[in-house]
Amino acid sequence: MTSDRKHSFxxxxxxxxLMDGNINAVQLAKLRNLLAEDPVNRQYYVEFMAVCAxxxxxxxxxxxxxxxxxxxxxxxxEMPEGSQHCPIHxxxxxxxxxxxxxxxxxxxxxxxxxxxxxxxxxxxxxxxLEQFLAQQREQxxxxxxxxxxxxxxxxxxxxxxxxxxxxxxxRVAIALVICSVLxxxxxxxxxHIRTQxxxxxxxxxxxxxxxxxxxxxxNLGRGRIHLTEGFAQINFVSGSEVILQAPCEFELASQNxxxxxxxxxxxxxxxxxxxxxxxxxxxxxxxxxxxxGVMVGTARESEVHVFQGQVQMMCSASxxxxxxxxxxxxxxxxxxxxxxxxxLVNVSDHPGLFVRELxxxxxRTGIPGRILDIADIVGGGNGFGTGKIDQGIDPSTxxxxxxxxxxxxxQTTGQYIKLQAFPCIDGVFVPDRSEEPVVxxxxxxxxxxxxxxxxxxxxxxxxxxxxxxxxxETFLGQLGCIxxxxxxxxxxxxxxxxxxxxxxxxxxxxxxxxxxxxFNSLCGVSQTTRLSExxxxxxxxxxxxxxxxxxxxxxxxxxxxxxxxxxxxDRFLTLITVDDGINNGWVWSLFxxxxxxxxxxxx
Amino acid sequence: xxxxxxxxxxxxxxxxxxxVSREFVLLxxxxxxxxxxxxxxxxxxxxxxxxxLQDTCEVMWSKYAQxxxxxxxxxxxxxxxxxxxxxxxxxxxxxxxLFSSAMLDDVAARAEEVSGQISERVHALRRCLAKLSExxxxxxxxxxxxxxxxxxxxxxxxxxxxxxYKTMARIHDALTRCVRRLLAPEGWL
Numbered sequence: 001m002t003s004d005r006k007h008s009f010x011x012x013x014x015x016x017x018l019m020d021g022n023i024n025a026v027q028l029a030k031l032r033n034l035l036a037e038d039p040v041n042r043q044y045y046v047e048f049m050a051v052c053a054x055x056x057x058x059x060x061x062x063x064x065x066x067x068x069x070x071x072x073x074x075x076x077x078e079m080p081e082g083s084q085h086c087p088i089h090x091x092x093x094x095x096x097x098x099x100x101x102x103x104x105x106x107x108x109x110x111x112x113x114x115x116x117x118x119x120x121x122x123x124x125x126x127x128x129l130e131q132f133l134a135q136q137r138e139q140x141x142x143x144x145x146x147x148x149x150x151x152x153x154x155x156x157x158x159x160x161x162x163x164x165x166x167x168x169x170x171r172v173a174i175a176l177v178i179c180s181v182l183x184x185x186x187x188x189x190x191x192h193i194r195t196q197x198x199x200x201x202x203x204x205x206x207x208x209x210x211x212x213x214x215x216x217x218x219n220l221g222r223g224r225i226h227l228t229e230g231f232a233q234i235n236f237v238s239g240s241e242v243i244l245q246a247p248c249e250f251e252l253a254s255q256n257x258x259x260x261x262x263x264x265x266x267x268x269x270x271x272x273x274x275x276x277x278x279x280x281x282x283x284x285x286x287x288x289x290x291x292x293g294v295m296v297g298t299a300r301e302s303e304v305h306v307f308q309g310q311v312q313m314m315c316s317a318s319x320x321x322x323x324x325x326x327x328x329x330x331x332x333x334x335x336x337x338x339x340x341x342x343x344l345v346n347v348s349d350h351p352g353l354f355v356r357e358l359x360x361x362x363x364r365t366g367i368p369g370r371i372l373d374i375a376d377i378v379g380g381g382n383g384f385g386t387g388k389i390d391q392g393i394d395p396s397t398x399x400x401x402x403x404x405x406x407x408x409x410x411q412t413t414g415q416y417i418k419l420q421a422f423p424c425i426d427g428v429f430v431p432d433r434s435e436e437p438v439v440x441x442x443x444x445x446x447x448x449x450x451x452x453x454x455x456x457x458x459x460x461x462x463x464x465x466x467x468x469x470x471x472x473e474t475f476l477g478q479l480g481c482i483x484x485x486x487x488x489x490x491x492x493x494x495x496x497x498x499x500x501x502x503x504x505x506x507x508x509x510x511x512x513x514x515x516x517x518x519f520n521s522l523c524g525v526s527q528t529t530r531l532s533e534x535x536x537x538x539x540x541x542x543x544x545x546x547x548x549x550x551x552x553x554x555x556x557x558x559x560x561x562x563x564x565x566x567x568x569x570d571r572f573l574t575l576i577t578v579d580d581g582i583n584n585g586w587v588w589s590l591f592x593x594x595x596x597x598x599x600x601x602x603x
Numbered sequence: 604x605x606x607x608x609x610x611x612x613x614x615x616x617x618x619x620x621x622x623v624s625r626e627f628v629l630l631x632x633x634x635x636x637x638x639x640x641x642x643x644x645x646x647x648x649x650x651x652x653x654x655x656l657q658d659t660c661e662v663m664w665s666k667y668a669q670x671x672x673x674x675x676x677x678x679x680x681x682x683x684x685x686x687x688x689x690x691x692x693x694x695x696x697x698x699x700x701l702f703s704s705a706m707l708d709d710v711a712a713r714a715e716e717v718s719g720q721i722s723e724r725v726h727a728l729r730r731c732l733a734k735l736s737e738x739x740x741x742x743x744x745x746x747x748x749x750x751x752x753x754x755x756x757x758x759x760x761x762x763x764x765x766x767x768y769k770t771m772a773r774i775h776d777a778l779t780r781c782v783r784r785l786l787a788p789e790g791w792l
Binding site (some may be wrong): 009012013015017018019020022028031032035036039042043047048051052053055056057059168172255256284286288289310325327 | 624625628636639640643644647648649701702703706709710713714717718721724725728729732737741742743744745746747748749750751752753754759760761768769771772773775776778779782783
């Protein structure tokens with residue numbers, strides 16, 4: 001046996017326990033004996049510890065790469081005073097450290113013009129420098145306090161020296177930080193050229209997908225990719241499957257790691273690919289064999305929802321180790337903020353936020369980045385096919401109704417019902433002009449022009465166009481000879497009298513990277529209604545202002561087309577259908593293919 | 604005239620202080636990891652090593668101006684660090700630490716020698732890491748990059764804790780022996 005194999009397996013095990021802080025008194029005594037009895041073991045111990053120290057130096061830092069101490073480490077500038085952990089100097093590994101440091105900037109630097117690149121680098125350097133200076137001021141203050149309390153030395157001299165030293169360090173930091181950031185841009189460019197050709201993942205399926213730049217092949221290597229519309233599924237070589245929902249800007253880093261700058265993804269990671277990591281601008285999400293969704297908004301905040309298994313979320317924007325990591329299990333969700341905090345969020349606030357399977361490719365509505373299907377939202381979905389067909393909402397109570405049934409009817413209570421379970425729907429109501437004004441939003445907006453109605457309502461407000469009578473007969477809603485209420489031809493079925501108000505801000509926060517451009521739909525009374533004299537009025541309001549109004553449509557009327565432009569400041573979109581105040585029977589109103597056109601938000 | 608002389612003296616002082624500070628920063632950053640590895644070896648506790656390094660840095664800075672020029676900065680730093688470790692041992696009590704006095708001296712001598720090769724060891728470690736399986740590399744990332752304890756990793760992966768300790772022991776052993784092999788031809792051992 002050679003000398004380097006003389007140490008026992010027991011020694012390895014005890015050292016591993018020791019460095020994990022999990023060694024007990026008996027084990028410690030045993031380790032002490034092993035080290036005392038044999039100098040070979042002591043030599044092995046010393047080398048083992050050097051490996052541990054170097055592993056920490058070599059591998060740590062990428063998580064906290066965006067924080068100033070790491071930036072300083074890479075620029076060879078360190079203050080001796082008061083540093084919480086006296087960051088480890090990278091020595092001859094400067095290039096590697098800089099390459100790691102550059103990770104969050106990769107997404108920004110890749111496709112920028114030279115002017116923008118310089119601007120981003122300068123802003124980044126300034127931001128890092130500002131963090132560094134703030135930290136130094138705090139450290140200086142702490143250090144001074146401690147010295148005054150604990151040390152019997154010349155306080156004044158030390159304080160003055162500290163101050164002068166800080167001034168020097170600031171100047172050195174400015175120069176080195178800027179040089180460093182410029183240098184690692186070059187390092188990264190070279191590294192990219194080397195690794196770009198290696199296949200990391202493959203596009204295995206897509207629905208209405210549009211890419212920038214246009215994909216030339218399904219095999220993907222390193223490089224920034226922007227899915228501007230639709231869905232796509234990519235499978236990593238490691239086995240992880242990721243569904244992308246547009247607009248989505250990302251970069252594949254390795255067989256088990258990706259950067260998500262903006263957008264939404266759902267990842268399904270098999271056991272053998274554990275450790276799959278999604279890096280966002282301010283967080284790391286590490287998987288342990290599971291399924292989860294990640295959303296990154298324009299404000300750089302990231303949110304993770306766990307569907308199966310367990311993930312760990314780390315907020316890299318935090319300067320504090322405590323509380324910046326959260327382990328999440330099935331059914332939990334959390335948001336990492338730009339101030340370095342992680343908050344648990346309620347998953348039920350965003351039901352169906354993430355698409356977990358690619359939707360039907362025949363759908364013409366509900367295309368991420370282009371068309372939002374608001375009938376799908378009524379069905380509890382995210383507007384892209386996760387809602388349930390035929391599910392509805394009772395307009396007088398706000399309760400969910402699984403399937404439409406004409407046996408369900410009632411009289412208005414005059415109340416506006418705020419919906420808690422639907423982040424994109426503000427509320428529902430039964431419109432009828434009475435002594436009280438008709439409230440159409442949770443903020444108290446009023447529909448002054450509401451006509452007198454019977455005050456009755458039938459059915460609920462449904463994602464679909466199925467009508468079921470009290471006797472059990474089923475009819476399918478139809479306008480212009482097209483049958484609605486399917487995934488291909490979605491509709492909102494609203495038997496008069498009913499009103500629903502969508503929260504456009506709720507939609508924007510669920511899809512932070514897009515702009516809401518226009519509301520389009522057809523509206524009319526279903527041609528399949530039994531009563532030819534059944535009449536309905538349709539009203540469409542934006543923030544309480546009437547934007548469209550159609551009187552006395554019947555089953556024989558042409559469907560009316562709605563094209564309503566939306567502005568960024570618009571908050572509420574309200575759809576209302578009412579009867580003529582005399583007859584409420586068989587007034588089956590439909591909003592057919594109700595969609596909101598989307599476009600990517602300007603950066 | 605007196606005022607000008609006074610101003611010039613102050614400027615000269617300031618310039619001199621800046622040079623001292625700059626010199627200290629560069630020396631410290633060049634040697635900091637070596638000092639850290641040395642301390643960690645003697646105390647075998649991450650948090651304690653962090654604290655002692657911080658205290659060592661403070662002492663070094665407070666004494667640097669008087670002590671310069673220093674012929675061997677790293678030896679000077681390691682001597683200060685060693686004194687800090689002795690203080691720690693004295694406070695902690697012998698029964699709660701790993702080494703007796705005699706053993707500590709022996710280990711300290713070995714640690715000083717090994718930490719003197721720290722750059723070569725980091726370089727060798729990088730080559731050794733590349734030889735590990737993807738699975739083992741991922742475990743190390745979870746341990747060192749993301750700061751999980753081995754117990755946490757085992758729980759998160761749903762694997763037996765005892766087995767995960769064995770796996771980690773095997774990986775560390777492989778790395779230690781690999782680094783030793785790579786450095787041996789260079790005459791470091």
